[in-house]
Amino acid sequence: MHGEQCDGWVHTLRGQLICYTGKVWIDGLKTTREECAERARRYGAGWKNDFSRKITLVVHGDLASQAVTDARRQYSGTLVRAAWERDRGFHVCVVDAEGFTDLLAGHSARCRELLRLRGEAKEKVMVLSQPGDGVLGGPLRRHASGRHDPAELILDLNLLDEGTEAHESTLTALVSHLADQGIEVRGHARKAPRFDAGWTRGDDVFVAEVKSLSPANEVQQIRLGIGQVLDYADQVQHQEALHRVRPTLVLERQPTDPRWRRLADSHGILLTWGPNFEGC
16 A cells, blocks of 8 residues: 555555564454464455565554553564655554454554664664554544434434434534544544544643524523533543643534533533634
């Protein structure tokens, strides 16, 4: 795969020729290269034990499932080769063990950036971590209809349909607003809570819930949204020790009662609404 074809994500294992390096842990279980290769083969991927020009994907397993306190991860000779090929214009994708597990589960995985360390006796390459690791997943997948927990609300089906359309319109407008700033909106990571949208700005990681509003349900929707985003932030905070998690409630429009902004601010919630999405 050439560099211009990589959009920063590995979307599938199909057609990949994989080289594994380091210890690969799949959901906490140490897995041999042979076992990894067999799992990937079921999804249309091949495997070579040694790196060659034919390799399209390197699975970097070092330090997977361990607490990483430094922004940079371990290195290996295989990564040196991958970085060297990238410098020559032949892009080799690199994912960590968590990304490989995501691909096995049908999710996209971040293609990792590599940092070459020069000026030492032996050249080294490190895999860089990024804000949102473990919290944000791949590019946001749009839904034909909104997601609703059957136990969450009991509404007239006609009102539910209207809310779904407004929900998706608000989400579309938010995505467009952030895209104009060069910010990519992403879904939730495989093991993260199912928030509606997430993104990063610097080291801040935003986890957002989107709510449509009507005169009849405005109070209920905002109360529900506040509880959801606080719960999301609490669940993911321990995964993002290096960065600040920003719970964000995105409303279809400005709420009628101004007290909601005061309440949100007092709990560290970014409250915003269409069409301008102030603060986002």
